[in-house]
Amino acid sequence: MKQVFDRPRTLLDARFHYCPGCHHGTIHRIIAETLDRMELRENTIGIAPVGCAVMLYDYMDIDILEAPHGRAPALATGIKRSLPDRVVFTYQGDGDLASIGMGEIVHAANRGENITVVFVNNTTYGMTGGQMAPTTLLGQKTTTSPFGRDFRTEGYPIRMAELLAGLEGVAYSTRVTVSSPAHIRKAKEAIRKGFEMQLKGMGFSIIEVLSTCPTNWGMKPLDAQKRVLGEMAEYFPLGVFKERKQADFA
């Protein structure tokens, strides 16, 4: 018998500090696997967010910088412009990207910066204790919306992939999840396509990944996965919202 599955080379041996069943680990792994497969490990710079994934540099064997809250796209812009031959990606959560970093992400996307954004949407602020995020579903109870989110006071959950797909500078916008092996494979494909878009110089690519936060949702990991495929996928439909076939300069 020969070994058919092992830790990807890009993933360091460190143990993840994430809670049991947290999808960050899966998403780290599929990014690492994609970098291995595309042979980009030596040539990639990642930007870590503020949030649970802040320690991304402990887990991946690539250069990683840590950006202040929500500012990852601004940092990525600077790196990509000064080192255009590198592959630059940001890894951001929903509190980081859709709330505090809303200005940065929208303008980086609108400028068509040639970067890849992996956006992990778990409908809550995971690291700080489960507060309401811009993506929190209506009726969802969090520590700052104890009676459930109400659109009359807190507005509606933001669909980032669709919102950014409306901008001219965006080359690729998709929403995937990692809640089953089939979905994991599709997510891996989406991340590969995001990096490919960047290598071709097509412009900004965003991969939104619906993820769980079993601890802050107060659910078992298996129930949390069911919630992603049920309630969450209903409001945040999976699919490709924009895919550019030809670069603007071509």
Added chain:
Amino acid sequence: MATGRIEIDFERCKACELCVPVCPKNCIEMGKEINRQGYTAAVFARPDDCTGCALCAETCPDVCIRVWR
């Protein structure tokens, strides 16, 4: 006869149970022994049925599972 084999890293497992229902042959069970992190890690309970499909490894968020086929 098993056409595959897996190894679960006992110390790395956090007992999230995500690998248990994805196994088409029900080869994985939750164990009773507690690891150094304080979790009752999953165990490879029925090695004879394993086909080495790697769905468990694909699912494991902590990348604890290695697969041979």
